[in-house]
Structures are given as structure tokens and as C-alpha cells.
Amino acid sequence: MNNRAHPFLCPSRFYPILLIVGLFLMITILFLNDSNSVRSLKNSISRIKLPDPFPAVNLKEYKIKTYRGYVSMDELNENVFKKFGYEITRPTYPVPTVRMINEPTCEEVFFAWQKISEQPQPKFPPKTIPAERMNEFLLYNYTALSDWYINDKNSEKGEKPRNWENLSELIKWPRAKLGGLAYGSDGVSIYDAMHAYRLDGKSGVVIGSMQPWVEVSALQSGASKVLTVEYNKLTIQEEFRDRMSSILPIDFVKNWRDYAGTFDFAASFSSIEHSGLGRYGDPVDPLGDLREMLKIKCVLKPGGLLFIGFPLGTDSIQYNAHRIYGSIRLAMMMYGFEWLDTFSGDKEEANDLTSDRLHSKPIFGQIQNTLVLRKL
Numbered sequence: 001m002n003n004r005a006h007p008f009l010c011p012s013r014f015y016p017i018l019l020i021v022g023l024f025l026m027i028t029i030l031f032l033n034d035s036n037s038v039r040s041l042k043n044s045i046s047r048i049k050l051p052d053p054f055p056a057v058n059l060k061e062y063k064i065k066t067y068r069g070y071v072s073m074d075e076l077n078e079n080v081f082k083k084f085g086y087e088i089t090r091p092t093y094p095v096p097t098v099r100m101i102n103e104p105t106c107e108e109v110f111f112a113w114q115k116i117s118e119q120p121q122p123k124f125p126p127k128t129i130p131a132e133r134m135n136e137f138l139l140y141n142y143t144a145l146s147d148w149y150i151n152d153k154n155s156e157k158g159e160k161p162r163n164w165e166n167l168s169e170l171i172k173w174p175r176a177k178l179g180g181l182a183y184g185s186d187g188v189s190i191y192d193a194m195h196a197y198r199l200d201g202k203s204g205v206v207i208g209s210m211q212p213w214v215e216v217s218a219l220q221s222g223a224s225k226v227l228t229v230e231y232n233k234l235t236i237q238e239e240f241r242d243r244m245s246s247i248l249p250i251d252f253v254k255n256w257r258d259y260a261g262t263f264d265f266a267a268s269f270s271s272i273e274h275s276g277l278g279r280y281g282d283p284v285d286p287l288g289d290l291r292e293m294l295k296i297k298c299v300l301k302p303g304g305l306l307f308i309g310f311p312l313g314t315d316s317i318q319y320n321a322h323r324i325y326g327s328i329r330l331a332m333m334m335y336g337f338e339w340l341d342t343f344s345g346d347k348e349e350a351n352d353l354t355s356d357r358l359h360s361k362p363i364f365g366q367i368q369n370t371l372v373l374r375k376l
């Protein structure tokens, strides 16, 4: 009788099963809605806001590759990150997510940079790392070290800026020719990144530039204005002076308040890995590259994009030629940014930087890709 009057009611012992089926359907629909591909699934998972610091994980169980073999994130947290003023908030791969324990203000960032840059410099770039800075340069011994001395301060043959008066030619160049102007197919990665993330009407800053291929790639992608921060004085072709300009790093820093929070995008390729190694006559500073990242963060608008390329591999330093960025130093470099994509230059689409790809070369081997980061 009861069953007849309520034909669609089911016996209460089935309720738990119904609940489980219902939940399963809901989750499936949510994920299908987002997208079918594994890639979007992964992105949607990483977009979920996790409490900070991440609870209930044992960092001892997560290992990353260093030149000394696999080391737990817990060990790196204690022996490296905390000594630099960072700590791991999420055990992500191939780059742990870290936060800065006491982030300096922009005022402090630019003030410290200016103070260091005004110290008197030796006549020749130092041939070895000063003993008292050794631990900082070597990430407390989790970075490999080899000798590769280059003096670009006093050298007459040193690279000179080129093609800044040939802009009306360069603006017509296609992908491989323009992207490949200075760094072969590695450099094409920044061209591809700027075409995947269009820059229509946007204003940006380029850090360190001998040839204007990054600037021209940005203009081709629709950018309306590009400022280049470069140690060499640049003579920009007259027809382009409405869109392009340049400034010396010291003047940029002295006037940083004019630029704070103003740029839609920033870009740098094969430059920041040299900061603080003295090779170009710059002051020896183990934190030189990290300071550059903080400066860039200060001048970007919230949500602004950073296109950045430097040698990637297993953490190492070839003194004084360059640093090679592995999981450890990358984590600190990326602080304050969300990692959107990576471009490798050998195909137009993004190419995930997996742990395997990051560590694909032997120690001191490297790949140069463009990472696309978004300021948080």
C-alpha cells in the first residue's frame, strides 16, 4: 500500500548508495564542464586555493633531484629555503611552491639594489667566489660548482648592441628568423610565448637586451609600448621612438616609484642568470638574480605577465659565466608568481616543463625555455 502510494520512494537502506552515486555524478559533471583534457584537469586542481602553509603533508616524503642525488623537500626546507628566508608551502613538482617569510617592501628592494650597485668595484671581475659568500652562492652546498671564467667588463671584443636602427626591417621578420636572431631556436620560445599570450595594447618592460628581438616580438604581438632596461646606451630607429625607449638600470632604480605597478608585462631572456656574478663588471652578489625577480614583481601590475628565459637544468653554477636553474633556485625565483606555461621553441605550442625535461641533461647541461609567469 505504502509502496504504491509513493512508487518512486526507495527503501531507506539505499540512501547511502544514492548519496555516493549523486556525489560521483556531481564531481564528474564539474570536471567535464571544465574541460575533457588531462591538462585542464591538472590546472583546475592546481587552481584550488589550498591553505597556507599546506597542512598534513610530510615533506620528508617528497624528493627532488639535486647534483647530490634525490633530497627530501624537508631537508631543503631546513638547509636552504629557510636560510634564504623562504619556506615550502606546497610540495609541487618539478618546482616546490615557496613563500617568503618576511617579504621586503619595494622600497627596501630598490634601496638595497642601489646600495650594492654603488659599491666600488675591482678592476677585473673576481676569478673565484669570495669565501664568505660561498654558502650563499652554492645554496649551502646543494648547487654544483665548476669554473668558467669570462671577463666581459674589460674586453674589447665584448658583444655590442646591434640592430636597434634596423627595426623597420625586423618588424617584418617571421617567427624563426626574428625569434632566432640571438639565441637560435631557444630564443624562438619567447616569440611563441608572446604569441600564445597576446599583448594587444599592453605596455611592458624588457630587462637586458643587446638585440631588439624580444622587443620586436612584443610589438608583433600587439604591444603598444616597450621600455628596455639595458647597461648599454641604445640608439633606437627614429620611427620607433613613439613605441620604444631605453633606460640605464641605475636610472630605472632611482626612479622606481614612477614605474611601480605600471607594466602589463615584463620580459627577459638570457640575462638574469648573470646578475651578481661580476662577469659584466656588476657587483658580486649571491642574491643578484633573486633581487631582479623582486624588482620585476614591483613594477608589474597585479596579474601582469612575466616572460622569462634562463638556463634550466639541475641546480648549478659555472662561475662566473652563469647559473643553471634547477628545482631549488627556481622555487625562490618564482615566489610571488603563478606559473602559467613553458615554451621550448621547437614547437609553437606550450611544452610542459616536467621533472624529466628539467633534469634531462647531465649536471652543467642546460636547456633555455621561456616560462610564462603571472604576478599574484
Ligand SMILES: *[C@@H]1O[C@H](CO)[C@@H](O)[C@H](O)[C@H]1NC(C)=O
Residues within 6 Å of the ligand: 135, 140, 141
Ligand atoms: C659546504 O662545503 C664546504 C667544503 O666542503 C664546507 O667547508 C662548508 O662548511 C659546507 N657548508 C655547509 C653549509 O655545509
Ligand SMILES: *[C@@H]1O[C@H](CO)[C@@H](O)[C@H](O)[C@H]1NC(C)=O
Residues within 6 Å of the ligand: 162, 163, 164, 165, 166
Ligand atoms: C642592419 O642590418 C644589416 C643587415 O641586414 C647589417 O649589415 C647592419 O649592420 C645593421 N645595422 C645596425 C646598425 O645594426
